[in-house]
Amino acid sequence: MVGVGLARLVAASHLGYIVFLLVGGFMARRWPKLTKWHLGAIGVAGVVNITGSDCPLTVWEKWFLRHAEQEPYETGFISHYLVEPVYPPGINGRVNFVILVCLTVPITISYLRMRKSSSTAASH
Numbered sequence: 193m194v195g196v197g198l199a200r201l202v203a204a205s206h207l208g209y210i211v212f213l214l215v216g217g218f219m220a221r222r223w224p225k226l227t228k229w230h231l232g233a234i235g236v237a238g239v240v241n242i243t244g245s246d247c248p249l250t251v252w253e254k255w256f257l258r259h260a261e262q263e264p265y266e267t268g269f270i271s272h273y274l275v276e277p278v279y280p281p282g283i284n285g286r287v288n289f290v291i292l293v294c295l296t297v298p299i300t301i302s303y304l305r306m307r308k309s310s311s312t313a314a315s316h
Contacts, residue, residue: 194260195256195257195258195259195260195261195262196256196257196260196262198256199253199254199256199257199260199262202249202252202253202256203253203269203273205249206247206249206250206253206269207273209233209249210270212230212233213230213233213234213237213295213299214294214295214298214299215298216229216230216233216234216299216302217230217298217299217301217302217303217306218298218302220302220306221302221305221306221309227306234299237295246268247268247269249269250268250269253269267282267283268283270283270291271283275287275291
């Protein structure tokens with residue numbers, strides 16, 4: 193059962209990573225040292241998505257499940273845990289666009305606000 197526990201720990205970490213992608217820009221306004229970590233997380237997510245690779249966290253979760261003699265899910269983490277419970281057919285072009293918007297809009301807003309507040313502070 194250790195493998196199942198480790199798989200769940202990886203899944204929880206993966207969800208935390210996604211939450212950090214969404215709110216990390218807003219957190220960086222409060223704690224500027226987080227900016228480099230958030231931009232790095234965005235870069236990794238971008239490379240995984242652009243290359244169509246499996247996220248390493250998904251690979252690890254499935255590996256732990258297999259070694260615990262559990263059948264891993266066939267789709268990706270976001271599809272399995274976040275999309276399919278709401279939209280059973282999974283990720284298609286429209287759903288992928290919605291996911292992209294849900295990720296990029298808060299990130300863009302947070303960094304635009306950070307830029308605006310730093311330029312306002314510099315002018316005073």
